[in-house]
Amino acid sequence: xxxxxxxxxxxxxxxxxxxxxxxxxxxxxxxxxxxxxxxxxxxxxxxxxxxxxxxxxxxxxxxxxxxxxxxxxxxxxxxxxxxxxxxxxxxxxxxxxxxxxxxxxxxxxxxxxxxxxxxxxxxxxxxxxxxxxxxxxxxxxxxxxxxxxxxxxxxxxxxxxxxxxxxxxxxxxxxxxxxxxxxxxxxxxxxxxxxxxxxxxxxxxxxxxxxxxxxxxxxxxxxxxxxxxxxxxxxxxxxxxxxxxxxxxxxxxxxxxxxxxxxxxxxxxxxxxxxxxxxxxxxxxxxxxxxxxxxxxxxxxxxxxxxxxxxxxxxxxxxxxxxxxxxxxxxxxxxxxxxxxxxxxxxxxxxxxxxxxxxxxxxxxxxxxxxxxxxxxxxxxxxxxxxxxxxxxxxxxxxxxxxxxxxxxxxxxxxxxxxxxxxxxxxxxxxxxxxxxxxxxxxxxxxxxxxxxxx
Amino acid sequence: xxxxxxxxxxxxxxxxxxxxxxxxxxxxxxxxxxxxxxxxxxxxxxxxxxxxxxxxxxxxxxxxxxxxxxxxxxxxxxxxxxxxxxxxxxx
Numbered sequence: 333x334x335x336x337x338x339x340x341x342x343x344x345x346x347x348x349x350x351x352x353x354x355x356x357x358x359x360x361x362x363x364x365x366x367x368x369x370x371x372x373x374x375x376x377x378x379x380x381x382x383x384x385x386x387x388x389x390x391x392x393x394x395x396x397x398x399x400x401x402x403x404x405x406x407x408x409x410x411x412x413x414x415x416x417x418x419x420x421x422x423x424x425x426x427x428x429x430x431x432x433x434x435x436x437x438x439x440x441x442x443x444x445x446x447x448x449x450x451x452x453x454x455x456x457x458x459x460x461x462x463x464x465x466x467x468x469x470x471x472x473x474x475x476x477x478x479x480x481x482x483x484x485x486x487x488x489x490x491x492x493x494x495x496x497x498x499x500x501x502x503x504x505x506x507x508x509x510x511x512x513x514x515x516x517x518x519x520x521x522x523x524x525x526x527x528x529x530x531x532x533x534x535x536x537x538x539x540x541x542x543x544x545x546x547x548x549x550x551x552x553x554x555x556x557x558x559x560x561x562x563x564x565x566x567x568x569x570x571x572x573x574x575x576x577x578x579x580x581x582x583x584x585x586x587x588x589x590x591x592x593x594x595x596x597x598x599x600x601x602x603x604x605x606x607x608x609x610x611x612x613x614x615x616x617x618x619x620x621x622x623x624x625x626x627x628x629x630x631x632x633x634x635x636x637x638x639x640x641x642x643x644x645x646x647x648x649x650x651x652x653x654x655x656x657x658x659x660x661x662x663x664x665x666x667x668x669x670x671x672x673x674x675x676x677x678x679x680x681x682x683x684x685x686x687x688x689x690x691x692x693x694x695x696x697x698x699x700x701x702x703x704x705x706x707x708x709x710x711x712x713x714x715x716x717x718x719x720x721x722x723x724x725x726x727x728x729x730x731x732x733x734x735x736x737x738x739x740x741x742x743x744x745x746x747x748x749x750x751x752x753x754x755x756x757x758x759x760x761x762x763x764x765x766x767x768x769x770x771x772x773x774x775x776x777x778x779x780x781x782x783x784x785x786x787x
Numbered sequence: 788x789x790x791x792x793x794x795x796x797x798x799x800x801x802x803x804x805x806x807x808x809x810x811x812x813x814x815x816x817x818x819x820x821x822x823x824x825x826x827x828x829x830x831x832x833x834x835x836x837x838x839x840x841x842x843x844x845x846x847x848x849x850x851x852x853x854x855x856x857x858x859x860x861x862x863x864x865x866x867x868x869x870x871x872x873x874x875x876x877x878x
Binding site: 335336338339340341342343344345396399400401402403584587588590591655 | 823
């Protein structure tokens with residue numbers, strides 16, 4: 333007998349057809365530790381072969397699941413062992429060939445991005461780490477599908493301030509090398525504090541040392557669905573009712589993610605990893621986290637009340653999601669990338685949303701300073717100070733923060749850059765001119781906070 | 788392999804609709820376990836619980852046949868594995 337009501341079936345169909353419900357990403361995590369070789373060319377070839385062999389079935393399997401269940405799987409992606417670990421095996425100054433091998437492999441298996449041109453330097457920068465970071469600008473300018481990320485801080489270790497400045501310089505270099513595309517290379521580069529090992533979302537995905545050889549991680553989506561539910565509430569519904577409605581919806585979205593994750597892992601014959609409970613917006617009208625904040629009752633995202641609304645949203649999504657899967661993980665917090673969210677772009681254009689407010693929002697969600705275009709002449713020390721502020725929030729509050737800044741070469745406040753696709757378009761935002769340049773030049777290590785002493 | 792699936796039809800009600808859809812299912816060896824019709828928000832909605840015999844007709848093949856039948860009649864036919872609804876709407 334049919335134990336699902338026609339109303340519930342129609343609800344699901346409407347979520348998919350009208351409210352952009354989809355699975356944002358199925359990400360196959362692959363360990364490439366066995367590819368290490370002292371000869372860079374041999375190692376790159378091993379990387380290419382390993383990825384093409386191990387991920388060969390990812391796209392066809394996901395496409396079949398998507399058809400059978402009627403839920404779009406927007407992105408199929410791969411996350412690999414941080415390449416700095418492999419870079420340490422060779423002596424070459426420029427390890428771009430590793431990125432090029434990943435790029436070729438990604439194209440071969442049909443995924444749009446592969447993450448893991450990464451290093452973890454929160455406690456100190458090793459020789460392989462330094463060569464990888466030095467290669468990032470070149471690697472991001474010569475490849476299409478490779479994403480880079482570097483962890484510069486953790487609650488346990490504090491902030492590696494030298495690495496923060498080094499990353500700001502790498503961002504500037506990447507911006508210049510990809511100047512003809514409005515510095516798009518920086519959209520594929522994330523600086524983290526408290527980076528996680530199982531994040532399925534780009535550009536910050538990598539396959540951590542604590543992971544099995546291969547694993548399927550799934551990132552859910554659904555800002556459009558949540559917004560529709562909140563908009564349908566009466567104007568005088570109190571915030572408890574708003575949270576309850578979001579929670580119930582997040583449960584349903586997460587269950588779809590759980591089902592897809594189980595099925596993808598089963599068909600690929602690998603372990604199921606996690607379901608990441610993140611609301612990830614797209615530039616599509618209505619598929620916006622800013623729109624949810626406004627539906628909750630803030631006149632324009634960025635205005636007073638925004639942090640409260642975002643905190644309520646983020647918390648309710650987690651509560652509903654945690655009931656929907658026992659495999660929570662990844663970043664699991666709302667994303668607020670400016671260029672990828674039409675509502676955020678509108679808020680910036682209207683003057684409601686500033687870099688400082690985004691920093692405040694970072695403290696109550698996972699990835700705050702994300703896809704923010706700033707003037708091309710922003711000094712590296714200023715970029716570093718912005719990154720350090722995000723890291724400080726993460727380190728002190730024992731949470732992940734990520735920064736994806738784009739100092740668009742030749743652009744200034746008032747200009748708009750267009751990246752297209754999921755990356756969207758964004759106005760250039762102004763940066764406070766009173767930066768802590770001297771603070772940044774001091775370098776050294778911001779000591780691990782008292783909160784790190786938990787044993 | 789016998790796979791439970793939900794078939795949903797959304798659109799305008801018309802003569803021969805159920806017959807046309809049922810014919811495709813019968814030809815594919817798929818059994819109709821339950822069928823319901825209702826009007827939701829002014830739109831005709833028919834929902835069927837179907838068991839697909841994948842040894843007789845693979846899931847994706849039947850899906851394509853049903854989509855073609857829907858197009859011919861002028862209604863939107865969606866055919867999905869049943870567990871997606873169970874997962875999303877039941878604890």
